[in-house]
Amino acid sequence: MLKSLEKNLPKIVLAPAVGLISWFVYGFVLWTCYISFTNSKILPKYELWGVGQYVKLWASRKWLIAVDNLLIFTALFLIICIVLGIILAIFLDQKIRAEGVLRTIYLYPMALSFIVTGTAWKWILNPSLGIQKMFIDWGFENFTFDWLVNREMAIYTIVIAGVWQSAGFVMALFLAGLRSVEDEIVKAAKIDGAGLFTVYWKILIPMMRPVFFTSFVILVHISIKSYDLIVALTQGGPGISTTMPALYMTQTAFHKSQVGLSAASAMMMFMAVAAVIIPYLYSELRRENAS
Protein backbone atom coordinates (compact mmCIF):
# COMPACT_ATOMS: atom_id res chain seq x y z
CA MET A 1 0.00 0.00 0.00
CA LEU A 2 2.67 2.47 1.09
CA LYS A 3 4.89 1.26 -1.69
CA SER A 4 2.33 1.89 -4.38
CA LEU A 5 1.64 5.30 -2.90
CA GLU A 6 5.30 6.12 -3.11
CA LYS A 7 5.48 4.84 -6.65
CA ASN A 8 2.56 6.97 -7.71
CA LEU A 9 3.56 10.03 -5.72
CA PRO A 10 4.70 12.04 -8.77
CA LYS A 11 1.38 11.48 -10.48
CA ILE A 12 -0.51 12.36 -7.32
CA VAL A 13 1.42 15.62 -7.06
CA LEU A 14 0.69 16.39 -10.70
CA ALA A 15 -3.00 15.60 -10.30
CA PRO A 16 -4.19 18.95 -8.89
CA ALA A 17 -2.75 20.88 -11.84
CA VAL A 18 -4.21 18.46 -14.38
CA GLY A 19 -7.53 18.29 -12.55
CA LEU A 20 -7.93 22.06 -12.25
CA ILE A 21 -7.04 22.65 -15.89
CA SER A 22 -9.32 19.84 -17.09
CA TRP A 23 -12.24 21.31 -15.22
CA PHE A 24 -11.64 25.06 -15.48
CA VAL A 25 -10.25 25.17 -19.00
CA TYR A 26 -11.47 22.21 -21.01
CA GLY A 27 -14.68 21.58 -19.11
CA PHE A 28 -15.63 25.23 -19.20
CA VAL A 29 -14.88 25.61 -22.89
CA LEU A 30 -17.07 22.58 -23.60
CA TRP A 31 -19.83 24.06 -21.45
CA THR A 32 -19.63 27.35 -23.33
CA CYS A 33 -19.65 25.43 -26.60
CA TYR A 34 -22.77 23.49 -25.54
CA ILE A 35 -24.55 26.65 -24.39
CA SER A 36 -23.83 28.29 -27.73
CA PHE A 37 -26.12 25.67 -29.29
CA THR A 38 -29.01 26.44 -26.93
CA ASN A 39 -31.49 29.26 -26.69
CA SER A 40 -30.23 30.53 -23.33
CA LYS A 41 -31.20 34.02 -22.28
CA ILE A 42 -30.57 35.19 -18.70
CA LEU A 43 -30.18 31.68 -17.36
CA PRO A 44 -28.65 28.78 -19.24
CA LYS A 45 -31.11 26.32 -20.77
CA TYR A 46 -29.96 22.87 -21.70
CA GLU A 47 -32.21 21.76 -24.55
CA LEU A 48 -30.41 22.02 -27.86
CA TRP A 49 -31.50 24.69 -30.30
CA GLY A 50 -29.16 24.14 -33.25
CA VAL A 51 -27.02 26.81 -34.78
CA GLY A 52 -29.57 29.59 -34.26
CA GLN A 53 -27.22 31.68 -32.13
CA TYR A 54 -24.52 31.58 -34.77
CA VAL A 55 -27.01 32.64 -37.43
CA LYS A 56 -28.14 35.47 -35.20
CA LEU A 57 -24.55 36.43 -34.45
CA TRP A 58 -23.50 36.77 -38.06
CA ALA A 59 -26.66 38.70 -38.86
CA SER A 60 -25.98 41.19 -36.08
CA ARG A 61 -24.68 44.51 -37.31
CA LYS A 62 -22.77 45.08 -34.10
CA TRP A 63 -20.91 41.79 -34.41
CA LEU A 64 -20.00 42.53 -38.02
CA ILE A 65 -18.64 45.91 -36.94
CA ALA A 66 -16.70 44.15 -34.18
CA VAL A 67 -15.15 41.70 -36.65
CA ASP A 68 -14.35 44.50 -39.07
CA ASN A 69 -12.65 46.45 -36.32
CA LEU A 70 -10.73 43.39 -35.26
CA LEU A 71 -9.40 42.91 -38.79
CA ILE A 72 -8.39 46.58 -39.13
CA PHE A 73 -6.82 46.64 -35.69
CA THR A 74 -4.97 43.34 -36.10
CA ALA A 75 -3.53 44.26 -39.49
CA LEU A 76 -2.25 47.66 -38.40
CA PHE A 77 -1.15 46.53 -34.95
CA LEU A 78 0.82 43.63 -36.43
CA ILE A 79 2.52 45.55 -39.21
CA ILE A 80 3.43 48.60 -37.16
CA CYS A 81 4.64 46.63 -34.13
CA ILE A 82 6.80 44.33 -36.24
CA VAL A 83 8.29 47.04 -38.46
CA LEU A 84 8.97 49.28 -35.48
CA GLY A 85 10.29 46.35 -33.45
CA ILE A 86 12.76 45.33 -36.15
CA ILE A 87 13.98 48.87 -36.79
CA LEU A 88 14.55 49.54 -33.11
CA ALA A 89 16.24 46.18 -32.59
CA ILE A 90 18.62 46.63 -35.54
CA PHE A 91 19.47 50.20 -34.54
CA LEU A 92 20.05 49.19 -30.93
CA ASP A 93 22.33 46.40 -32.13
CA GLN A 94 24.91 48.91 -33.49
CA LYS A 95 26.93 49.22 -30.26
CA ILE A 96 24.83 52.14 -29.12
CA ARG A 97 25.74 54.18 -26.09
CA ALA A 98 23.17 54.00 -23.29
CA GLU A 99 21.56 50.97 -24.91
CA GLY A 100 20.28 49.78 -21.55
CA VAL A 101 18.47 53.05 -20.87
CA LEU A 102 16.87 53.12 -24.31
CA ARG A 103 15.80 49.49 -24.02
CA THR A 104 14.22 50.20 -20.66
CA ILE A 105 12.30 53.13 -22.12
CA TYR A 106 11.03 51.13 -25.10
CA LEU A 107 9.81 48.27 -22.98
CA TYR A 108 8.36 49.86 -19.86
CA PRO A 109 4.80 50.23 -21.24
CA MET A 110 4.62 46.43 -21.18
CA ALA A 111 4.68 46.59 -17.37
CA LEU A 112 1.60 48.81 -17.25
CA SER A 113 -1.96 47.57 -17.42
CA PHE A 114 -4.09 48.33 -20.44
CA ILE A 115 -6.38 50.32 -18.14
CA VAL A 116 -3.53 52.61 -17.15
CA THR A 117 -2.42 52.89 -20.78
CA GLY A 118 -5.97 53.63 -21.91
CA THR A 119 -6.48 56.23 -19.21
CA ALA A 120 -3.28 58.03 -20.17
CA TRP A 121 -3.97 58.03 -23.91
CA LYS A 122 -7.57 59.05 -23.40
CA TRP A 123 -6.32 62.16 -21.69
CA ILE A 124 -3.65 62.83 -24.32
CA LEU A 125 -6.04 62.34 -27.23
CA ASN A 126 -9.01 64.25 -25.87
CA PRO A 127 -9.68 67.12 -28.28
CA SER A 128 -10.45 69.87 -25.79
CA LEU A 129 -7.29 69.80 -23.67
CA GLY A 130 -4.97 67.24 -25.25
CA ILE A 131 -2.73 67.13 -28.31
CA GLN A 132 -5.13 69.21 -30.38
CA LYS A 133 -4.96 72.08 -27.91
CA MET A 134 -1.19 71.75 -27.69
CA PHE A 135 -0.80 72.36 -31.42
CA ILE A 136 -3.36 75.16 -31.46
CA ASP A 137 -1.52 76.88 -28.61
CA TRP A 138 1.70 76.49 -30.57
CA GLY A 139 0.15 78.56 -33.35
CA PHE A 140 -1.34 75.93 -35.66
CA GLU A 141 -4.78 77.41 -35.36
CA ASN A 142 -6.60 75.08 -37.70
CA PHE A 143 -5.05 71.93 -36.33
CA THR A 144 -7.64 69.26 -35.58
CA PHE A 145 -7.02 65.90 -34.02
CA ASP A 146 -10.35 64.54 -32.89
CA TRP A 147 -9.91 60.84 -33.66
CA LEU A 148 -11.08 59.82 -30.21
CA VAL A 149 -14.57 61.25 -30.78
CA ASN A 150 -14.70 60.61 -34.52
CA ARG A 151 -16.62 57.50 -35.56
CA GLU A 152 -14.46 56.86 -38.59
CA MET A 153 -11.13 57.35 -36.86
CA ALA A 154 -11.63 56.19 -33.26
CA ILE A 155 -10.39 52.67 -34.02
CA TYR A 156 -6.99 54.13 -34.94
CA THR A 157 -6.57 55.63 -31.49
CA ILE A 158 -6.70 52.08 -30.18
CA VAL A 159 -3.96 51.17 -32.64
CA ILE A 160 -1.82 54.08 -31.40
CA ALA A 161 -2.15 53.03 -27.77
CA GLY A 162 -1.80 49.32 -28.55
CA VAL A 163 1.40 49.87 -30.52
CA TRP A 164 2.76 52.04 -27.74
CA GLN A 165 2.21 49.20 -25.31
CA SER A 166 3.52 46.27 -27.36
CA ALA A 167 6.15 47.48 -29.87
CA GLY A 168 8.92 47.38 -27.26
CA PHE A 169 8.19 43.74 -26.63
CA VAL A 170 8.64 42.88 -30.31
CA MET A 171 11.88 44.88 -30.22
CA ALA A 172 13.08 42.72 -27.31
CA LEU A 173 12.24 39.52 -29.19
CA PHE A 174 14.14 40.63 -32.30
CA LEU A 175 17.09 41.94 -30.32
CA ALA A 176 17.40 38.58 -28.58
CA GLY A 177 17.15 36.90 -31.98
CA LEU A 178 19.85 39.08 -33.54
CA ARG A 179 22.17 38.57 -30.58
CA SER A 180 21.87 34.82 -30.85
CA VAL A 181 23.32 34.80 -34.38
CA GLU A 182 26.94 33.67 -34.50
CA ASP A 183 29.39 36.52 -35.09
CA GLU A 184 31.23 34.39 -37.64
CA ILE A 185 28.34 34.53 -40.06
CA VAL A 186 28.37 38.31 -40.12
CA LYS A 187 32.18 38.45 -40.28
CA ALA A 188 32.29 36.05 -43.20
CA ALA A 189 29.74 38.09 -45.11
CA LYS A 190 31.71 41.28 -44.48
CA ILE A 191 34.91 39.69 -45.73
CA ASP A 192 33.03 38.78 -48.88
CA GLY A 193 32.40 42.49 -49.30
CA ALA A 194 28.79 42.73 -48.13
CA GLY A 195 27.78 46.09 -46.67
CA LEU A 196 25.94 46.43 -43.42
CA PHE A 197 22.65 46.92 -45.21
CA THR A 198 23.12 43.76 -47.26
CA VAL A 199 24.14 41.81 -44.18
CA TYR A 200 20.85 42.67 -42.50
CA TRP A 201 18.57 42.53 -45.51
CA LYS A 202 19.96 39.38 -47.11
CA ILE A 203 21.29 37.38 -44.17
CA LEU A 204 20.10 38.42 -40.73
CA ILE A 205 16.46 39.31 -41.35
CA PRO A 206 15.77 36.07 -43.25
CA MET A 207 17.35 34.21 -40.33
CA MET A 208 14.80 35.83 -37.99
CA ARG A 209 11.99 33.78 -39.44
CA PRO A 210 11.11 32.06 -36.14
CA VAL A 211 11.03 35.45 -34.40
CA PHE A 212 8.61 36.77 -37.02
CA PHE A 213 6.46 33.74 -36.48
CA THR A 214 6.49 34.13 -32.70
CA SER A 215 5.74 37.85 -32.87
CA PHE A 216 2.91 37.17 -35.28
CA VAL A 217 1.33 34.60 -32.97
CA ILE A 218 1.66 36.74 -29.85
CA LEU A 219 0.39 39.92 -31.46
CA VAL A 220 -2.61 38.24 -33.09
CA HIS A 221 -3.36 36.63 -29.78
CA ILE A 222 -3.21 39.98 -27.97
CA SER A 223 -5.41 41.63 -30.55
CA ILE A 224 -8.13 38.96 -30.53
CA LYS A 225 -8.28 39.19 -26.77
CA SER A 226 -8.11 42.99 -26.60
CA TYR A 227 -10.73 44.21 -24.21
CA ASP A 228 -9.31 46.35 -21.41
CA LEU A 229 -7.76 48.90 -23.73
CA ILE A 230 -11.05 49.52 -25.51
CA VAL A 231 -12.98 49.77 -22.27
CA ALA A 232 -10.54 52.34 -20.92
CA LEU A 233 -10.06 54.32 -24.13
CA THR A 234 -13.39 54.42 -25.96
CA GLN A 235 -15.81 52.00 -24.27
CA GLY A 236 -16.61 50.84 -27.78
CA GLY A 237 -17.71 54.30 -28.84
CA PRO A 238 -18.47 56.75 -30.26
CA GLY A 239 -21.72 54.83 -30.69
CA ILE A 240 -20.61 51.27 -31.33
CA SER A 241 -17.87 52.23 -33.78
CA THR A 242 -14.96 50.69 -31.84
CA THR A 243 -16.66 47.51 -30.61
CA MET A 244 -14.48 44.44 -30.80
CA PRO A 245 -15.39 40.77 -30.29
CA ALA A 246 -14.23 40.59 -26.67
CA LEU A 247 -16.28 43.64 -25.77
CA TYR A 248 -19.27 42.31 -27.70
CA MET A 249 -19.06 39.06 -25.76
CA THR A 250 -19.13 40.60 -22.28
CA GLN A 251 -21.75 43.19 -23.17
CA THR A 252 -24.05 40.57 -24.67
CA ALA A 253 -23.64 38.32 -21.66
CA PHE A 254 -23.73 40.71 -18.76
CA HIS A 255 -25.66 43.77 -19.97
CA LYS A 256 -28.07 42.25 -22.47
CA SER A 257 -28.41 38.87 -20.73
CA GLN A 258 -28.18 36.94 -24.00
CA VAL A 259 -26.12 34.09 -22.65
CA GLY A 260 -26.51 31.81 -25.68
CA LEU A 261 -25.56 34.51 -28.17
CA SER A 262 -22.60 35.59 -26.12
CA ALA A 263 -21.41 31.97 -25.83
CA ALA A 264 -21.53 31.77 -29.63
CA SER A 265 -19.37 34.88 -29.92
CA ALA A 266 -16.94 33.45 -27.35
CA MET A 267 -16.66 30.26 -29.40
CA MET A 268 -15.88 32.27 -32.53
CA MET A 269 -13.05 33.93 -30.63
CA PHE A 270 -11.89 30.59 -29.34
CA MET A 271 -11.75 29.16 -32.83
CA ALA A 272 -9.87 32.18 -34.16
CA VAL A 273 -7.23 31.79 -31.46
CA ALA A 274 -7.03 28.02 -31.96
CA ALA A 275 -6.47 28.51 -35.70
CA VAL A 276 -3.34 30.51 -34.91
CA ILE A 277 -2.11 28.66 -31.83
CA ILE A 278 -2.41 25.00 -32.80
CA PRO A 279 -0.06 25.22 -35.80
CA TYR A 280 2.31 27.25 -33.62
CA LEU A 281 2.39 24.70 -30.80
CA TYR A 282 2.77 21.91 -33.32
CA SER A 283 5.78 23.51 -34.97
CA GLU A 284 7.36 24.42 -31.63
CA LEU A 285 6.99 20.88 -30.43
CA ARG A 286 8.49 19.50 -33.61
CA ARG A 287 11.44 21.83 -33.30
CA GLU A 288 11.99 20.77 -29.71
CA ASN A 289 11.83 17.10 -30.60
CA ALA A 290 14.23 17.60 -33.50
CA SER A 291 16.87 19.26 -31.35
Added chain:
Amino acid sequence: MQANTSASSYKQLEQKSKLTNMFLRWFLYFVLILFASYFIFPLYVMVVTSLKTMEEIRQGTLLTWPSALNFESWAVAWGGRGYGAGDTFLRPYFWNSIKMVVPAVFFSTFIGAMAGYVLTKWRFKGDQWIFLFLLFGCFIPFQAILLPMARTLGVLGISNSILGLIVVHTVYGIPFTTLFFRNYYVSIPTELVKAARIDGAGFFKIFFKILLPISAPIIVVTVIWQFTQIWNDFLFGSTFSFGEAAPIQVALNNMVLSSTSVKEYNVDMASAIIAGIPTLIVYVLAGKYFIRGLTSGAVKG
Protein backbone atom coordinates in the same frame (compact mmCIF):
# COMPACT_ATOMS: atom_id res chain seq x y z
CA MET B 1 53.60 55.62 -59.18
CA GLN B 2 50.91 53.10 -59.55
CA ALA B 3 51.02 52.15 -55.93
CA ASN B 4 50.94 55.80 -54.95
CA THR B 5 47.69 56.64 -56.69
CA SER B 6 45.93 53.64 -55.36
CA ALA B 7 47.08 54.55 -51.84
CA SER B 8 45.77 58.10 -52.11
CA SER B 9 42.47 57.04 -53.61
CA TYR B 10 42.14 54.52 -50.81
CA LYS B 11 42.66 57.34 -48.35
CA GLN B 12 39.98 59.37 -50.09
CA LEU B 13 37.65 56.47 -49.95
CA GLU B 14 38.35 55.98 -46.28
CA GLN B 15 37.64 59.62 -45.55
CA LYS B 16 34.41 59.46 -47.45
CA SER B 17 33.30 56.35 -45.63
CA LYS B 18 34.22 58.00 -42.32
CA LEU B 19 31.92 60.85 -43.20
CA THR B 20 29.03 58.62 -44.17
CA ASN B 21 29.67 56.61 -41.05
CA MET B 22 29.41 59.68 -38.89
CA PHE B 23 26.27 60.75 -40.68
CA LEU B 24 24.81 57.28 -40.17
CA ARG B 25 25.63 57.36 -36.47
CA TRP B 26 23.85 60.67 -36.07
CA PHE B 27 20.87 59.38 -37.98
CA LEU B 28 20.83 56.26 -35.80
CA TYR B 29 20.79 58.24 -32.58
CA PHE B 30 18.21 60.64 -33.97
CA VAL B 31 15.76 57.83 -34.76
CA LEU B 32 16.37 56.03 -31.48
CA ILE B 33 15.80 59.20 -29.46
CA LEU B 34 12.76 60.13 -31.52
CA PHE B 35 11.11 56.83 -30.64
CA ALA B 36 12.28 57.05 -27.05
CA SER B 37 10.37 60.30 -26.79
CA TYR B 38 7.25 58.65 -28.23
CA PHE B 39 7.47 56.00 -25.53
CA ILE B 40 8.29 58.39 -22.71
CA PHE B 41 5.75 61.05 -23.73
CA PRO B 42 2.64 59.53 -22.04
CA LEU B 43 4.50 58.91 -18.80
CA TYR B 44 5.78 62.47 -18.80
CA VAL B 45 2.29 63.80 -19.49
CA MET B 46 0.81 61.66 -16.73
CA VAL B 47 3.30 62.83 -14.12
CA VAL B 48 3.14 66.48 -15.13
CA THR B 49 -0.66 66.53 -15.30
CA SER B 50 -0.97 64.92 -11.89
CA LEU B 51 1.08 67.74 -10.37
CA LYS B 52 -0.92 70.61 -11.88
CA THR B 53 -4.07 72.30 -10.66
CA MET B 54 -7.11 72.17 -12.95
CA GLU B 55 -6.63 75.88 -13.61
CA GLU B 56 -3.10 75.24 -14.88
CA ILE B 57 -4.30 72.32 -16.99
CA ARG B 58 -6.84 74.51 -18.75
CA GLN B 59 -4.33 77.27 -19.39
CA GLY B 60 -1.24 75.34 -20.43
CA THR B 61 -0.60 72.48 -22.84
CA LEU B 62 0.17 68.82 -22.22
CA LEU B 63 3.86 69.56 -22.02
CA THR B 64 3.79 72.63 -19.77
CA TRP B 65 5.76 72.16 -16.59
CA PRO B 66 3.67 72.72 -13.41
CA SER B 67 4.25 76.00 -11.57
CA ALA B 68 4.74 74.17 -8.28
CA LEU B 69 4.98 70.55 -7.24
CA ASN B 70 1.44 70.10 -6.05
CA PHE B 71 0.73 66.64 -4.67
CA GLU B 72 -2.87 67.33 -3.76
CA SER B 73 -4.29 65.24 -6.64
CA TRP B 74 -2.25 62.31 -5.37
CA ALA B 75 -3.71 62.70 -1.91
CA VAL B 76 -7.23 62.90 -3.36
CA ALA B 77 -6.67 59.89 -5.62
CA TRP B 78 -5.31 57.83 -2.73
CA GLY B 79 -7.49 58.92 0.19
CA GLY B 80 -10.37 60.98 -1.20
CA ARG B 81 -11.59 64.33 0.00
CA GLY B 82 -13.46 63.02 2.99
CA TYR B 83 -16.77 64.56 1.93
CA GLY B 84 -19.28 64.56 -0.88
CA ALA B 85 -21.27 61.86 -2.61
CA GLY B 86 -19.27 59.53 -4.81
CA ASP B 87 -16.04 60.28 -2.99
CA THR B 88 -14.20 57.30 -4.43
CA PHE B 89 -10.51 56.80 -3.90
CA LEU B 90 -8.01 54.04 -4.48
CA ARG B 91 -6.67 53.10 -1.06
CA PRO B 92 -9.12 50.27 -0.21
CA TYR B 93 -8.88 48.84 -3.73
CA PHE B 94 -5.11 48.96 -3.62
CA TRP B 95 -5.26 46.73 -0.55
CA ASN B 96 -7.82 44.49 -2.26
CA SER B 97 -5.32 43.95 -5.05
CA ILE B 98 -2.53 43.16 -2.58
CA LYS B 99 -4.75 40.67 -0.76
CA MET B 100 -5.61 39.07 -4.07
CA VAL B 101 -2.14 39.05 -5.62
CA VAL B 102 -0.08 37.60 -2.77
CA PRO B 103 -1.95 34.30 -2.27
CA ALA B 104 -2.71 33.85 -5.98
CA VAL B 105 0.96 34.27 -6.89
CA PHE B 106 2.05 31.94 -4.13
CA PHE B 107 -0.35 29.10 -4.93
CA SER B 108 0.04 29.26 -8.70
CA THR B 109 3.83 29.33 -8.41
CA PHE B 110 3.87 26.39 -6.02
CA ILE B 111 1.56 24.24 -8.15
CA GLY B 112 3.53 25.14 -11.27
CA ALA B 113 6.85 24.28 -9.62
CA MET B 114 5.55 20.86 -8.58
CA ALA B 115 4.09 20.17 -12.01
CA GLY B 116 7.31 21.25 -13.73
CA TYR B 117 9.32 19.04 -11.39
CA VAL B 118 7.24 15.94 -12.10
CA LEU B 119 7.13 16.55 -15.84
CA THR B 120 10.92 16.72 -16.12
CA LYS B 121 12.40 14.59 -13.34
CA TRP B 122 9.79 11.86 -12.85
CA ARG B 123 8.92 11.29 -16.45
CA PHE B 124 6.31 8.75 -17.40
CA LYS B 125 4.72 7.58 -20.60
CA GLY B 126 2.63 10.33 -22.17
CA ASP B 127 4.02 13.12 -20.00
CA GLN B 128 4.60 15.21 -23.10
CA TRP B 129 0.90 15.10 -23.85
CA ILE B 130 0.09 16.16 -20.32
CA PHE B 131 2.43 19.11 -20.78
CA LEU B 132 0.77 20.06 -24.05
CA PHE B 133 -2.61 19.65 -22.38
CA LEU B 134 -1.60 22.14 -19.67
CA LEU B 135 0.18 24.45 -22.10
CA PHE B 136 -2.89 25.03 -24.21
CA GLY B 137 -4.39 26.77 -21.19
CA CYS B 138 -1.94 29.66 -21.77
CA PHE B 139 -3.66 30.56 -24.97
CA ILE B 140 -7.40 30.23 -24.54
CA PRO B 141 -9.30 33.47 -24.83
CA PHE B 142 -10.82 33.89 -21.39
CA GLN B 143 -14.13 34.88 -22.92
CA ALA B 144 -14.67 31.16 -23.54
CA ILE B 145 -14.66 30.43 -19.79
CA LEU B 146 -16.25 33.58 -18.43
CA LEU B 147 -19.86 32.39 -18.33
CA PRO B 148 -19.31 29.03 -16.59
CA MET B 149 -16.80 30.62 -14.22
CA ALA B 150 -19.35 33.21 -13.13
CA ARG B 151 -21.83 30.42 -12.40
CA THR B 152 -19.27 28.29 -10.60
CA LEU B 153 -18.25 31.16 -8.34
CA GLY B 154 -21.92 31.72 -7.61
CA VAL B 155 -22.48 28.07 -6.72
CA LEU B 156 -19.42 28.09 -4.47
CA GLY B 157 -20.72 31.26 -2.82
CA ILE B 158 -17.55 33.23 -3.54
CA SER B 159 -18.69 35.50 -6.36
CA ASN B 160 -17.88 39.14 -5.82
CA SER B 161 -15.20 38.32 -3.27
CA ILE B 162 -11.46 38.50 -3.11
CA LEU B 163 -11.35 34.78 -2.41
CA GLY B 164 -13.13 34.15 -5.71
CA LEU B 165 -10.56 36.19 -7.59
CA ILE B 166 -7.73 34.34 -5.84
CA VAL B 167 -9.17 31.04 -7.08
CA VAL B 168 -9.59 32.34 -10.64
CA HIS B 169 -6.10 33.79 -10.87
CA THR B 170 -4.49 30.74 -9.31
CA VAL B 171 -6.16 28.37 -11.73
CA TYR B 172 -5.47 30.35 -14.90
CA GLY B 173 -1.90 31.02 -13.81
CA ILE B 174 -1.04 27.31 -13.63
CA PRO B 175 -0.35 26.83 -17.36
CA PHE B 176 2.19 29.66 -17.32
CA THR B 177 3.91 28.71 -14.10
CA THR B 178 4.12 25.08 -15.24
CA LEU B 179 5.65 26.21 -18.51
CA PHE B 180 8.29 28.31 -16.74
CA PHE B 181 9.37 25.60 -14.29
CA ARG B 182 9.20 22.80 -16.81
CA ASN B 183 11.47 24.67 -19.23
CA TYR B 184 13.91 25.51 -16.44
CA TYR B 185 14.11 22.04 -14.92
CA VAL B 186 14.45 20.39 -18.31
CA SER B 187 17.90 21.95 -18.64
CA ILE B 188 19.07 20.64 -15.27
CA PRO B 189 20.88 17.30 -15.61
CA THR B 190 18.71 14.39 -14.52
CA GLU B 191 21.84 12.56 -13.29
CA LEU B 192 21.69 14.65 -10.13
CA VAL B 193 18.23 13.34 -9.40
CA LYS B 194 19.13 9.77 -10.32
CA ALA B 195 22.13 9.79 -8.01
CA ALA B 196 20.03 11.10 -5.15
CA ARG B 197 17.42 8.43 -5.80
CA ILE B 198 20.04 5.71 -5.58
CA ASP B 199 21.08 7.22 -2.26
CA GLY B 200 17.53 6.66 -1.12
CA ALA B 201 16.23 10.24 -1.25
CA GLY B 202 12.48 10.47 -1.78
CA PHE B 203 10.34 12.61 -4.03
CA PHE B 204 10.03 15.62 -1.74
CA LYS B 205 13.54 15.42 -0.36
CA ILE B 206 14.98 15.61 -3.87
CA PHE B 207 12.83 18.61 -4.65
CA PHE B 208 13.65 20.54 -1.51
CA LYS B 209 17.31 19.57 -1.21
CA ILE B 210 18.43 19.54 -4.82
CA LEU B 211 16.09 21.49 -7.06
CA LEU B 212 14.71 24.22 -4.85
CA PRO B 213 18.14 25.64 -3.87
CA ILE B 214 18.99 26.22 -7.54
CA SER B 215 15.54 27.48 -8.54
CA ALA B 216 15.93 31.10 -7.40
CA PRO B 217 16.11 32.64 -10.90
CA ILE B 218 13.04 30.86 -12.22
CA ILE B 219 11.08 31.58 -9.05
CA VAL B 220 11.86 35.27 -9.51
CA VAL B 221 10.79 35.14 -13.17
CA THR B 222 7.56 33.33 -12.31
CA VAL B 223 6.65 35.53 -9.37
CA ILE B 224 7.24 38.69 -11.40
CA TRP B 225 5.23 37.35 -14.31
CA GLN B 226 2.31 36.29 -12.16
CA PHE B 227 2.42 39.46 -10.10
CA THR B 228 2.30 41.65 -13.22
CA GLN B 229 -0.45 39.59 -14.86
CA ILE B 230 -2.70 39.51 -11.82
CA TRP B 231 -2.09 43.08 -10.74
CA ASN B 232 -2.88 44.32 -14.24
CA ASP B 233 -5.89 42.08 -14.85
CA PHE B 234 -9.11 43.82 -15.67
CA LEU B 235 -11.31 41.21 -17.36
CA PHE B 236 -11.67 38.88 -14.35
CA GLY B 237 -11.76 41.73 -11.88
CA SER B 238 -14.53 43.56 -13.68
CA THR B 239 -16.56 40.42 -14.43
CA PHE B 240 -16.39 38.69 -11.06
CA SER B 241 -16.36 41.61 -8.65
CA PHE B 242 -17.89 45.02 -8.17
CA GLY B 243 -18.28 47.53 -5.40
CA GLU B 244 -16.10 46.97 -2.39
CA ALA B 245 -14.41 43.76 -3.51
CA ALA B 246 -13.05 45.24 -6.74
CA PRO B 247 -9.31 45.20 -7.44
CA ILE B 248 -7.45 48.39 -8.28
CA GLN B 249 -7.67 48.32 -12.08
CA VAL B 250 -11.47 48.09 -11.88
CA ALA B 251 -11.58 50.91 -9.34
CA LEU B 252 -9.32 53.05 -11.52
CA ASN B 253 -11.56 52.52 -14.51
CA ASN B 254 -14.67 53.36 -12.50
CA MET B 255 -13.05 56.49 -11.11
CA VAL B 256 -12.01 57.74 -14.52
CA LEU B 257 -15.37 56.97 -16.12
CA SER B 258 -17.56 58.38 -13.37
CA SER B 259 -18.92 61.62 -14.72
CA THR B 260 -20.66 62.94 -11.62
CA SER B 261 -18.92 66.31 -11.53
CA VAL B 262 -16.33 68.25 -13.46
CA LYS B 263 -13.62 66.05 -14.93
CA GLU B 264 -10.50 66.22 -12.83
CA TYR B 265 -7.73 65.11 -15.12
CA ASN B 266 -5.06 65.69 -12.52
CA VAL B 267 -6.73 63.25 -10.12
CA ASP B 268 -7.27 60.77 -13.00
CA MET B 269 -3.58 60.84 -13.85
CA ALA B 270 -2.52 60.52 -10.22
CA SER B 271 -4.84 57.50 -9.93
CA ALA B 272 -3.40 55.93 -13.07
CA ILE B 273 0.12 56.37 -11.72
CA ILE B 274 -0.84 54.83 -8.37
CA ALA B 275 -2.37 51.84 -10.16
CA GLY B 276 0.69 51.45 -12.37
CA ILE B 277 3.48 52.12 -9.91
CA PRO B 278 3.87 48.66 -8.29
CA THR B 279 4.47 46.88 -11.60
CA LEU B 280 6.62 49.74 -12.83
CA ILE B 281 8.84 49.46 -9.75
CA VAL B 282 9.18 45.72 -10.26
CA TYR B 283 10.10 46.34 -13.88
CA VAL B 284 12.76 48.92 -13.04
CA LEU B 285 14.28 46.83 -10.24
CA ALA B 286 14.14 43.45 -11.94
CA GLY B 287 13.82 44.26 -15.63
CA LYS B 288 16.06 41.38 -16.63
CA TYR B 289 13.77 38.81 -15.04
CA PHE B 290 10.70 40.59 -16.31
CA ILE B 291 11.94 40.35 -19.89
CA ARG B 292 13.00 36.76 -19.46
CA GLY B 293 9.50 35.90 -18.32
CA LEU B 294 7.97 37.74 -21.24
CA THR B 295 10.11 36.04 -23.83
CA SER B 296 10.02 32.55 -22.41
CA GLY B 297 6.35 32.83 -21.53
CA ALA B 298 5.69 33.68 -25.11
CA VAL B 299 8.40 32.10 -27.20
CA LYS B 300 8.97 28.64 -25.90
CA GLY B 301 6.48 25.86 -26.32
